[in-house]
Amino acid sequence: GAVVSQHPSRVICKSGTSVKIECRSLDFQATTMFWYRQFPKQSLMLMATSNEGSKATYEQGVEKDKFLINHASLTLSTLTVTSAHPEDSSFYICSASPGKGAYGYTFGSGTRLTVV
Amino acid sequence: GDSVTQMEGPVTLSEEAFLTINCTYTATGYPSLFWYVQYPGEGLQLLLKATKADDKGSNKGFEATYRKETTSFHLEKGSVQVSDSAVYFCALSWMDSSYKLIFGSGTRLLVRP
Numbered sequence: 001g002a003v004v005s006q007h008p009s010r011v012i013c014k015s016g017t018s019v020k021i022e023c024r025s026l027d028f029q030a031t032t033m034f035w036y037r038q039f040p041k042q043s044l045m046l047m048a049t050s051n052e053g054s055k056a057t058y059e060q061g062v063e064k065d066k067f068l069i070n071h072a073s074l075t076l077s078t079l080t081v082t083s084a085h086p087e088d089s090s091f092y093i094c095s096a097s098p099g100k101g102a103y104g105y106t107f108g109s110g111t112r113l114t115v116v
Numbered sequence: 117g118d119s120v121t122q123m124e125g126p127v128t129l130s131e132e133a134f135l136t137i138n139c140t141y142t143a144t145g146y147p148s149l150f151w152y153v154q155y156p157g158e159g160l161q162l163l164l165k166a167t168k169a170d171d172k173g174s175n176k177g178f179e180a181t182y183r184k185e186t187t188s189f190h191l192e193k194g195s196v197q198v199s200d201s202a203v204y205f206c207a208l209s210w211m212d213s214s215y216k217l218i219f220g221s222g223t224r225l226l227v228r229p
Binding site: 042 | 165
């Protein structure tokens with residue numbers, strides 16, 4: 001079945017630094033990737049949708065300059081949290097689809113980001 | 117706007133008990149409906165889905181039927197196991213240009229031996 005690898009699974013960084021999270025589709029070409037943020041014991045909040053080769057579409061209230069998304073190839077999307085602050089600490093999850101969601105979504109295992 | 121409402125948890129059951137987790141949605145038209153499961157510290161896994169009214173999705177003993185008249189997609193399992201302990205998310209999606217998933221708030225299930 002479709003597999004999405006997300007890396008790293010956990011990361012601790014200092015305030016003011018940037019952190020990059022990778023999301024790779026291992027056995028299919030991901031036309032569309034989605035990035036979610038999940039707060040403790042809460043649901044997933046969609047941050048942005050990225051299509052290969054074009055700019056990401058951010059949801060209302062998500063700072064595009066803080067959360068940089070790059071989808072340079074059909075198998076890789078990255079989320080960079082720039083100038084991280086403790087309030088950015090959260091669980092970030094990516095998902096990928098071969099056809100804009102029509103053929104299903106496969107989720108990565110998530111990244112636990114802690115900013116100290 | 118479109119939304120998904122789930123029953124609040126946690127739901128605590130004894131092993132082999134019957135499970136129902138309620139899910140209702142608000143949307144114009146007929147979206148596709150999904151149930152996802154999240155085990156501790158992990159991402160989400162698709163549990164089952166239904167793409168049109170009266171469809172029944174099923175997997176691993178779990179079932180849910182797309183009810184247009186009640187705009188519901190309740191999750192059921194006849195006999196839960198300790199290994200079913202997880203958070204369950206109901207979600208909807210449109211087959212339009214975005215295809216993005218809209219999630220409910222999640223329901224934590226705890227099954228005790």
